[in-house]
């Protein structure tokens with residue numbers, strides 16, 4: 479049954495094509511195959527395993543809960559596990575940041591949270607249009623795909639995707655253009671053709687779109703425009719949240735206060751499906767059961783999420799560790815850039831959501847393929863998959879982090895020898 483995946487699993491499968499080995503076990507920053515080969519994981523479930531694979535501290539709580547016959551599935555009924563999660567989330571995450579939100583648990587994936595956020599904004603304002611940004615990625619169901627820029631995913635829906643207006647993200651029109659001027663003009667001028675939107679949805683660091691990290695100034699200007707025109711601001715923190723950029727929320731310290739926030743991926747801390755939507759209190763206009771879903775109350779995920787919050791967010795020690803590792807990656811990437819003769823590589827992203835922009839998808843593909851040969855799992859992102867994207871678990875050991883960075887360095891220098899710099903320079 480060696481080829482069972484190829485034979486029976488749909489062509490839609492994707493990550494496994496770049497990493498065609500079979501994994502049996504996983505621990506923190508390592509994945510181990512059936513043959514016993516050890517891979518360092520710089521993909522971390524596309525940002526779902528911020529606390530690593532099978533984190534012991536979380537696992538103990540999960541196993542204890544299963545042993546105790548705690549309800550695993552509970553629709554949205556009250557359970558002790560949900561109560562404990564809410565207590566922890568409100569006291570350790572929200573209250574410490576002076577944030578006041580109501581919490582909604584939609585279906586367990588990121589795209590469920592985005593669909594919910596869009597629905598709330600449209601329901602509250604009675605408007606249909608939503609502004610989203612070039613290179614934004616928000617999921618593959620229809621509402622989320624409609625606010626996603628990448629044509630690969632848009633075409634995949636095979637239907638028209640209405641009620642969205644795209645605006646240029648920061649940097650999309652070159653470094654000298656403040657794209658919020660474009661947005662402001664389009665909203666101010668009643669002949670621009672842009673219908674007044676219910677909401678603006680954005681990622682503060684665009685994960686799939688190429689690690690474009692918005693500046694504080696740009697985010698504040700977007701928020702000011704939202705306030706001026708009475709538009710709700712949605713921050714999709716599904717990939718950038720839960721510590722990935724250095725703080726629990728990626729917009730912390732940016733001086734903005736989103737009306738709605740979506741979280742998923744690393745929220746449960748253990749790779750268990752879970753998502754939530756935070757909304758300012760006055761936006762909670764739902765009628766009971768009006769937005770529904772069978773898997774809204776995944777109690778095992780609540781247990782794991784509570785454990786992760788208690789373990790990592792009760793004080794600032796974890797944030798300090800992330801800052802140290804971010805700096806290590808950044809300076810190592812700078813060394814790689816300085817020592818390669820490829821011309822115009824650059825670093826993109828923020829915190830431990832950071833990548834090496836190779837400016838050329840073929841180059842980046844060769845780099846990640848060589849990394850895989852050296853037992854490092856790392857993916858790419860960006861319009862042409864030109865960014866080598868480092869999403870190592872935040873809990874990665876310093877030695878494995880250094881080992882992975884060495885592998886990237888060796889791979890880049892190997893590819894630099896085989897590809898002409900002109901080719902690298904030609905795609906900008």
Ligand SMILES: Cc1ncc(COP(=O)(O)O)c(C=O)c1O
Pocket residue numbers: 524587588589590592615616617618681685686714715716717718742743
């Ligand atoms: C920013 C962002 N929003 C939404 C999603 C969709 O999440 P899911 O794949 O769980 O539906 C993703 C997934 O990568 C994402 O990065």
